[in-house]
Amino acid sequence: MTDKLKPCPFCGEIAEIENYLPEHTIITCNGDCDVIIKDSYQSKETAVEQWNKRAETIPVAVADKLEAELRLATLHYKRQEDGLIWNKDVVTHRLINALSALTEYEASK
């Protein structure tokens, strides 16, 4: 199997194997989210497999739809010192569209 790690499932940054003795594997995210997979009893191959299972990729078309909806949602809210001003209907609609794109993809697998 390959030892290639997929990007962090939480922030998308590159992950790395910091220690790969046969019985002590640590995989960490290089981003700011501090995600770590640490297991002293698994092989490097198993740890990589587990990391990559969590770091599932979605097709570019689905990602594009998701990003477009989230971008549109952000156009309709603005953070102020005392809270958030938002167009609830538009933001809700865009978030539902984003969720629908993911749900359709999950159902199609």
Ligand SMILES: [Zn+2]
């Ligand atoms: Zn991360």
